[in-house]
Structure formats: structure tokens, C-alpha cells
Amino acid sequence: MCYKLWERSWEDDAVVRDRQRRVYTDPSKVHDIGHEGEFFKVPGIHLSEPSPQRTPVLFQAGSSQRGRLFAAKHAECVFLNAMTPEETKYLVDDIRSKAKEAGRDPADILFSRGSCRSSPRPKEKHGKNSSRIWSK
Numbered sequence: 001m002c003y004k005l006w007e008r009s010w011e012d013d014a015v016v017r018d019r020q021r022r023v024y025t026d027p028s029k030v031h032d033i034g035h036e037g038e039f040f041k042v043p044g045i046h047l048s049e050p051s052p053q054r055t056p057v058l059f060q061a062g063s064s065q066r067g068r069l070f071a072a073k074h075a076e077c078v079f080l081n082a083m084t085p086e087e088t089k090y091l092v093d094d095i096r097s098k099a100k101e102a103g104r105d106p107a108d109i110l111f112s113r114g115s116c117r118s119s120p121r122p123k124e125k126h127g128k129n130s131s132r133i134w135s136k
Contacts, residue, residue: 059078
């Protein structure tokens with residue numbers, strides 16, 4: 001449904017922006033998508049003109065089986081919360097493999113791995129309870 005709204009509702013030259021005639025859009029170039037799916041019915045148009053790239057950048061966060069399948073089919077970027085280099089490699093390889101099966105170029109998907117850094121802090125700067133936060 002989203003792809004239909006982004007890519008099919010407005011023709012490339014639908015936006016006129018003619019101030020003199022007070023015409024923003026040529027209505028003959030904006031179309032109902034007529035979507036009837038399992039969960040949604042969207043008979044109408046996308047309510048705003050398309051962005052220059054039409055489809056927004058799709059960023060997937062999460063590495064469940066369902067999330068990896070979504071990433072393989074749709075995402076341009078994937079945020080990974082992997083704890084080790086081995087886990088990172090497994091997830092990247094799995095998503096790229098699924099992307100290839102879905103007919104996509106696996107190299108088109110970018111990955112970002114989250115990390116958390118901490119450093120010890122002196123107690124006097126952070127109060128008496130800071131030791132339980134910053135210890136170990």
C-alpha cells in the first residue's frame with residue numbers, strides 16, 4: 001500500500017505550481033490507488049506531492065527473523081544491535097542472502113552496528129550513588 005501511494009499516486013509532472021493561474025496540481029495526473037488488502041483499504045490518493053526521491057529511505061532496526069526478512073525486501077539501511085563481530089557477520093550475511101533471494105543486490109543494503117561506551121567517573125562529580133552505576 002505504501003509503495004502504491006509513494007510511487008503510483010502522483011505522476012512525475014502532476015505538480016504545476018502556476019501562481020498566475022492559481023493552479024498547484026493538475027488533477028488529471030493524480031490517481032486513486034484503489035488498494036484493498038488484508039488489513040487496509042485505501043481507495044484514494046496520497047495526500048501530498050511526492051518527495052524528490054519518491055520512496056523515503058527505509059531504515060530497519062531489529063534482527064528478529066521477521067525484521068531480517070523485511071530488511072532484505074525493503075530496507076536501504078539496517079541498524080544492528082549485535083554484541084560481537086561474529087553475531088554482526090551472521091546477521092549481515094543472513095540479510096544479504098535473503099536480499100539476493102528477493103531479487104535485490106545485497107551490496108545495496110547498508111548496515112550500522114550500535115555500540116555502547118562507558119568510562120569510570122569520579123564519585124565526587126556524580127554523588128554517593130554513582131558507584132553502583134559506574135562500578136564493574
